[in-house]
Amino acid sequence: xxxxxxxxxxxxxxxxxxxxxxxxxxxxxxxxxxxxxxxxxxxxxxxxxxxxxxxxxxxxxxxxxxxxxxxxxxxxxxxxxxxxxxxxxxxxxxxxxxxxxxxxxxxxxxxxxxxxxxxxxxxxxxxxxxxxxxxxxxxxxxxxxxxxxxxxxxxxxxxxxxxxxxxxxxxxxxxxxxxxxxxxxxxxxxxxxxxxxxxxxxxxxxxxxxxxxxxxxxxxxxxxxxxxxxxxxxxxxxxxxxxxxxxxxxxxxxxxxxxxxxxxxxxxxxxxxxxxxxxxxxxxxxxxxxxxxxxxxxxxxxxxxxxxxxxxxxxxxxxxxxxxxxxxxxxxxxxxxxxxxxxxxxxxxxxxxxxxxxxxxxxxxxxxxxxxxxxxxxxxxxxxxxxxxxxxxxxxxxxxxxxxxxxxxxxxxxxxxxxxxxxxxxxxxxxxxxxxxxxxxxxxxxxxxxxxxxxxxxxxxxxxxxxxxxxxxxxxxxxxxxxxxxxxxxxxxxxxxxxxxxxxxxxxxxxxxxxxxxxxxxxxxxxxxxxxxxxxxxxxxxxxxxxxxxxxxxxxxxxxxxxxxxxxxxxxxxxxxxxxxxxx
Amino acid sequence: xxxxxxxxxxxxxxxxxxxxxxxxxxxxxxxxxxxxxxxxxxxxxxxxxxxxxxxxxxxxxxxxxxxxxxxxxxxxxxxxxxxxxxxxxxxxxxxxxxxxxxxxxxxxxxxxxxxxxxxxxxxxxxxxxxxxxxxxxxxxxxxxxxxxxxxxxxxxxxxx
Numbered sequence: 001x002x003x004x005x006x007x008x009x010x011x012x013x014x015x016x017x018x019x020x021x022x023x024x025x026x027x028x029x030x031x032x033x034x035x036x037x038x039x040x041x042x043x044x045x046x047x048x049x050x051x052x053x054x055x056x057x058x059x060x061x062x063x064x065x066x067x068x069x070x071x072x073x074x075x076x077x078x079x080x081x082x083x084x085x086x087x088x089x090x091x092x093x094x095x096x097x098x099x100x101x102x103x104x105x106x107x108x109x110x111x112x113x114x115x116x117x118x119x120x121x122x123x124x125x126x127x128x129x130x131x132x133x134x135x136x137x138x139x140x141x142x143x144x145x146x147x148x149x150x151x152x153x154x155x156x157x158x159x160x161x162x163x164x165x166x167x168x169x170x171x172x173x174x175x176x177x178x179x180x181x182x183x184x185x186x187x188x189x190x191x192x193x194x195x196x197x198x199x200x201x202x203x204x205x206x207x208x209x210x211x212x213x214x215x216x217x218x219x220x221x222x223x224x225x226x227x228x229x230x231x232x233x234x235x236x237x238x239x240x241x242x243x244x245x246x247x248x249x250x251x252x253x254x255x256x257x258x259x260x261x262x263x264x265x266x267x268x269x270x271x272x273x274x275x276x277x278x279x280x281x282x283x284x285x286x287x288x289x290x291x292x293x294x295x296x297x298x299x300x301x302x303x304x305x306x307x308x309x310x311x312x313x314x315x316x317x318x319x320x321x322x323x324x325x326x327x328x329x330x331x332x333x334x335x336x337x338x339x340x341x342x343x344x345x346x347x348x349x350x351x352x353x354x355x356x357x358x359x360x361x362x363x364x365x366x367x368x369x370x371x372x373x374x375x376x377x378x379x380x381x382x383x384x385x386x387x388x389x390x391x392x393x394x395x396x397x398x399x400x401x402x403x404x405x406x407x408x409x410x411x412x413x414x415x416x417x418x419x420x421x422x423x424x425x426x427x428x429x430x431x432x433x434x435x436x437x438x439x440x441x442x443x444x445x446x447x448x449x450x451x452x453x454x455x456x457x458x459x460x461x462x463x464x465x466x467x468x469x470x471x472x473x474x475x476x477x478x479x480x481x482x483x484x485x486x487x488x489x490x491x492x493x494x495x496x497x498x499x500x501x502x503x504x505x506x507x508x509x510x511x512x513x514x515x516x517x518x519x520x521x522x523x524x525x526x527x528x529x530x531x532x533x534x535x536x537x538x539x540x541x542x543x544x545x546x547x548x549x550x551x552x553x554x555x556x557x558x559x560x561x562x563x564x565x566x567x568x569x570x571x572x573x574x575x576x577x578x579x580x581x582x583x584x
Numbered sequence: 585x586x587x588x589x590x591x592x593x594x595x596x597x598x599x600x601x602x603x604x605x606x607x608x609x610x611x612x613x614x615x616x617x618x619x620x621x622x623x624x625x626x627x628x629x630x631x632x633x634x635x636x637x638x639x640x641x642x643x644x645x646x647x648x649x650x651x652x653x654x655x656x657x658x659x660x661x662x663x664x665x666x667x668x669x670x671x672x673x674x675x676x677x678x679x680x681x682x683x684x685x686x687x688x689x690x691x692x693x694x695x696x697x698x699x700x701x702x703x704x705x706x707x708x709x710x711x712x713x714x715x716x717x718x719x720x721x722x723x724x725x726x727x728x729x730x731x732x733x734x735x736x737x738x739x740x741x742x743x744x
Contacts, residue, residue: 164687170665206669206688214673342680351678367718370672374679378711384680 020109024102024264025045025075026528028108033269037101037238039247039262040067048416051262053197054246059094074101077107080114090118096121100237100266115166121240126203129158129172130232133267135223136171136210137204137287139396140438150283150396151212152257154264156236165223167206172239174200174259197246198259200239209302213356216251217306221395223287223296231267257286262289279437282427284436287397296397303389308476309354311389313477321476324348327373338382345377346384350494351477400434402426412449415498418451421459430469430549431557439515440471459498464488469523471511480523482511485544502530507545515549522546541565610715629713660744663692667729681708695742702738 028034035041040050050064051058058064060073077094078101085093095102096118106113134155154172161169176196187338212218227235247259261273273289290296303311313321320343321332327348333341349370356366388547406422425446449462469484486505491498507523527541667674670685677683681704689699707729708712714728734743 036597116655160692164684167670167684167688168662168692204665204669206666210670309586346680349679353672355675371715371718372674374715375673375712378679378708381709568724 008487009229020111024109025072026068030252031072032272033104034067034071035239036262037069037104038070046564050084051247052245053248054244057241057245059098059232074098078102078105078113079110081116082111085114085116087114087117089119089570091118094117098241100139100234100241103234103237104269121453123238128156129160130156130236131146131159131161131229132263133156133225133227133232133235135225135287135290136208136319137223137283137299137396138208138216138223139221141217142440150218152260152283152286152484153208154260156232157224167204167209170202170204171205171208172200172202172260172263173208174198174211174256174263186406197248198256198313199244199246200242200259200263202239202569211306213302217304217358218301218353219304219307221287222300222302223290223291223397224299225264225298226295227264227267232469235264235267239263241411248276257283260287261289266402276296282398282402284396285402288401299397301391301395305357307389309350309477310475312350312386313475315386316343316347318343321347324351328352328369330372332376338380339385342377342382342387344382345373345380346386349373349377351398354477396436400428402428404432414493414496416453416455418453418459418461421450429467430471431559433555433557434516434551440511440519442467442469442484444468459491460489460500462488462490462491471515471519481508483508484523500532500533509545516551518550520546520548525563525565596666659692659694663689664722664726666692667726671722671725674725678707678714679711681705693742695739699739699742702736703733706732706736706739 005266032156040048042048043490047064048067052058052064055064058070059077060066060069062075063070075093080092081090081095085095087417093116095113097115099121100120101358102113102116105111134157136153136155137150138153139150148153153174155166156170156172158165158169172335176198192556209220214218242263247323252342258274265271265273271293273286273293316324320340323344323346326335327344328351333344333562336344352366352373353370355361356370403426404422404424406420408420408422410420412418424444427443427445429442429444429447430440444464444467447462447464447467449460451459453459464486465488467484467486467488469482471482472478472480484505487503489502491500493499505525505527507525509519509521509523511519513519523545525541525543525545527543529539529541531537531539542564543565545561545563548557549557549559551557589649607700634732666689670689673685677686686704686707687700690703693703695703710728714732715723716724716728722725722726730744
């Protein structure tokens with residue numbers, strides 16, 4: 001390696017006119033910014049590896065593992081083109097393919113290379129017309145586990161952009177490309193282990209708004225990023241370098257949010273956004289990092305289809321809702337004021353359209369009905385009687401942190417008292433502060449509880465690998481089901497002692513009330529248990545899991561839950577107070 | 585990405601599905617959507633979109649408004665693609681005479697504030713002829729809107 005490095009300058013940098021030295025090249029190849037542009041990460045032993053998995057991305061054959069070789073090859077390429085191209089247009093030249101590298105190196109090395117002429121890129125830039133960037137955060141959709149953490153993408157805000165032109169701005173998305181015929185299990189497993197290639201794509205923002213807001217009913221938050229125009233330009237230059245470049249996509253860490261942060265880092269030298277996300281990158285946490293670095297301010301809000309529908313319904317009384325139901329069945333209102341009839345027809349259209357999407361109803365039957373409702377509405381010459389949803393008081397980055405540490409004490413008649421230590425990696429449960437999160441939804445990973453008794457013995461009381469719950473309350477307009485899934489290890493009270501067991505449990509049922517105040521749920525539940533210290537090791541339980549959650553004040557919640565199973569030995573219940581939490 | 589698959593499944597079920605059959609269109613929709621249509625609007629659209637469909641893979645990723653990276657896109661094409669990607673939100677907004685999708689449409693069309701207000705009311709009043717059935721295509725909608733604009737004195741200057 002050393003040998004090669006000393007020989008190289010003789011062959012490549014022999015030109016006397018260059019103002020930079022071999023040391024400059026060496027120095028730059030060790031800089032954080034070069035590592036950002038090459039997506040290099042340093043391993044335990046100090047060696048480097050790029051997260052990019054396309055060989056074509058690297059100019060040097062050693063480029064994936066050798067930032068110095070890649071930089072040397074890049075500079076050599078630019079040198080050569082500076083002499084040969086002479087201002088000729090050449091889309092496939094290195095300087096056109098690597099505009100961010102070119103811009104940065106030309107500046108750092110004061111090389112005075114002539115600007116390359118890249119027709120494709122020029123047209124692309126003109127279409128994007130970039131002035132600013134906005135981080136877009138579609139929150140989780142409560143009944144879809146794969147969306148539970150949310151997603152992030154970027155929007156390129158154009159120079160002539162107004163609020164109304166946002167829809168036709170461009171969106172930058174990073175996503176995995178799964179095999180279309182993989183089933184849900186393969187999808188999850190391959191995603192976990194990086195088996196899908198992830199790539200950046202650029203498309204009109206309205207397509208993403210329709211996908212998240214309308215089709216999946218996810219609220220969208222939009223955070224304008226405080227980057228200067230030339231920093232935005234550099235981000236886009238680097239994005240151009242990422243065209244067609246593949247990364248292995250990992251759901252947990254090397255995911256959409258991580259890669260977007262890495263892309264943003266290219267905008268400003270010295271910006272460090274990714275270093276805190278070695279193990280996991282939850283979208284809401286990545287938003288927090290941008291906030292901590294002072295890069296974002298108060299976000300804009302786009303209510304989802306479902307949120308809008310609930311908001312419309314809240315403006316109607318039960319009788320008006322019934323009228324809307326009748327209109328869905330073809331009985332249009334004949335009496336009432338213009339505004340009342342418009343409200344009925346608009347509500348009926350939104351409601352039916354929501355059910356049409358949500359339940360994938362047959363088009364042949366429903367499209368004509370929807371069309372008739374709009375036709376009837378258009379004949380009423382009045383403006384819409386509905387107000388639009390307002391922005392919730394707390395945005396996602398203002399919510400609690402994703403890890404939790406808790407302390408507790410358990411008093412027992414039959415067993416020794418225990419001091420309890422709780423720790424959870426991620427991310428939100430029913431007893432956490434709901435601000436910034438979806439009400440009635442829980443998803444937690446690696447939920448651990450240790451118990452320590454007076455003699456200093458430590459017991460593993462609980463280790464839940466996953467504990468997810470979706471309690472979509474029965475609002476007046478929705479009729480969705482609630483469910484939960486839980487898997488891991490815990491210890492259950494038996495007749496004389498606690499019995500440790502490994503288990504998988506799932507339930508399906510209903511919930512009632514308002515998740516922001518008082519709500520209750522009841523799930524029919526099945527569980528498979530494996531007891532580690534009993535004669536009859538494996539058993540199957542069927543039963544009921546019910547509970548009530550009460551938001552007593554802004555910061556206090558109380559929950560009462562009970563589980564009863566037949567065939568299983570389990571019969572537990574009680575009050576579960578929220579442990580004193582220290583959020584991350 | 586699973587959501588994109590889901591989106592594609594849903595797209596086929598939307599009320600105005602002919603035009604929504606593929607949310608990723610933009611590129612290559614020319615011959616498909618505008619086939620058999622007469623008039624200036626369709627010639628412009630057909631020519632451009634047909635001409636670029638060969639480069640669709642690149643177009644869907646890094647292209648300009650869904651089309652390939654080395655041809656510029658005119659405001660008319662942008663308008664047609666916006667209509668194409670937002671058919672049912674547009675239908676809803678036009679039936680009410682207001683809404684973000686409608687506001688974006690008139691903005692992309694390049695109308696003045698006064699013209700926008702006129703257009704919104706006109707679109708609501710003429711809803712029945714703009715969205716003649718649930719099977720109307722986006723190209724029909726654009727043509728119908730253009731006819732409406734051309735026939736109205738205050739808006740005639742904006743006809744395509």
